[in-house]
Amino acid sequence: MSPAAGGRPALLMDLGGVVVEDKLPAAAAKWAVRLGICEEDFVTSVYAGNDTEVLVGRMDGPQWWSVVRDRLSLDAEAVTELRADLAADPVYDRALLDAVAALRGRAATAFISNAWPDARPHLGAVLPAAEVAVLSCEVGYAKPDPRIYTHTLDLLGAEASKALFVDDVARNVEAARALGMDVHLHTDSAGTLAALDTFASRLPQATGSQGDGTE
Numbered sequence: 001m002s003p004a005a006g007g008r009p010a011l012l013m014d015l016g017g018v019v020v021e022d023k024l025p026a027a028a029a030k031w032a033v034r035l036g037i038c039e040e041d042f043v044t045s046v047y048a049g050n051d052t053e054v055l056v057g058r059m060d061g062p063q064w065w066s067v068v069r070d071r072l073s074l075d076a077e078a079v080t081e082l083r084a085d086l087a088a089d090p091v092y093d094r095a096l097l098d099a100v101a102a103l104r105g106r107a108a109t110a111f112i113s114n115a116w117p118d119a120r121p122h123l124g125a126v127l128p129a130a131e132v133a134v135l136s137c138e139v140g141y142a143k144p145d146p147r148i149y150t151h152t153l154d155l156l157g158a159e160a161s162k163a164l165f166v167d168d169v170a171r172n173v174e175a176a177r178a179l180g181m182d183v184h185l186h187t188d189s190a191g192t193l194a195a196l197d198t199f200a201s202r203l204p205q206a207t208g209s210q211g212d213g214t215e
Contacts, residue, residue: 007153007156007157007158007159007162008107008108008156008157008158008159008162009106009107009108009158009162009163009199009202009203010107010108010109010110010153010156010158010162010163010164011100011103011107011108011109011110011130011163011164011166011196011199012110012111012112012149012152012153012163012164012165012166012176012181013096013100013109013110013111013112013130013165013166013167014111014112014113014143014166014167014168014169014172014186015111015112015113015115015123015126015133016113016114016115017168017169017186018093018096018166018167018168018186018192019092019093019096019097019100019111019126020090020091020092020093020123020126021090021091021092021093022168023085023086023087024043024046024086026085027042027082027085027086028042028043030085031072031082031085035072042072045068045071045072046068046072046082046086049067051064052142054116054117054137055114055115055116055136055137055142056136056137056140056141056142057117057136057137057138057140060117061116061117061118064116065079065083068082087122090122090125090126092125092126093189095189095193096189096192096193096196097126097129098129099193099196099197099200100129100130100196101128101129101130102200103196103200103203104131106200106203106204106205107199107200107203108131108156108157108158109129109130109131109132109156110130110131110132110133110134110152110155110156111126111127111129111130111132111133111134112133112134112143112148112149112152112165113133113134113135113136114136114142114143115135115136115137116137117137119135119137120133120135120138131156132152132155132156134148134151134152134155136148139151143167143169143172143175144169144171144172144174144175145175146175146178146179149165149175149176149179149181150179160179160180160181161180161181163176163181163182164181164182164183164184164195164196164199165177165181165182165183165184166183166184166186166192166195166196167183167185167186168185168186168187170185173185182199
């Protein structure tokens with residue numbers, strides 16, 4: 001089902017690498033040296049191949065980490081350390097989170113992320129900033145599959161022509177553009193904040209009567 005004409009304007013925003021700091025570059029640098037391989041080979045070992053299965057929920061986290069363990073010839077202790085390097089102590093872009101939250105009442109908002117199973121409990125500090133969070137492992141398709149975009153628009157009651165999509169991966173941005181959305185390729189916080197300001201400038205003011213305590 002596609003969003004009905006006249007649907008709400010909407011912001012669809014990526015999480016990892018945009019709102020949540022990407023831990024992969026630092027982990028790749030550390031483990032490439034430790035294992036005596038190049039960083040590209042490390043990233044391929046952790047994310048390539050069956051990653052498609054885990055991202056769309058056809059493989060659970062422990063199953064996937066067993067694949068990574070075998071590829072990198074790691075013992076159980078090393079796998080635990082690697083997982084901690086990739087997931088521990090998340091760093092959030094508070095300015096971007098505040099900008100998303102500030103759109104409440106003016107536009108529909110969603111986080112849309114390619115995520116492994118069990119990701120949602122670790123995102124508790126982020127998710128309340130938007131109306132909904134669509135995770136690939138829960139819906140069964142991952143960016144740049146157009147179905148994850150249309151599914152999110154449907155949830156929001158929004159239409160592509162009134163939506164802005166923000167992501168740090170070019171192929172994901174191009175897939176959203178092909179559906180008729182405005183897009184912004186995230187490279188830094190300042191540029192994305194400017195794109196959100198431009199988007200907000202085209203929106204109606206927030207609903208709610210003055211003095212009634214609503215925002």
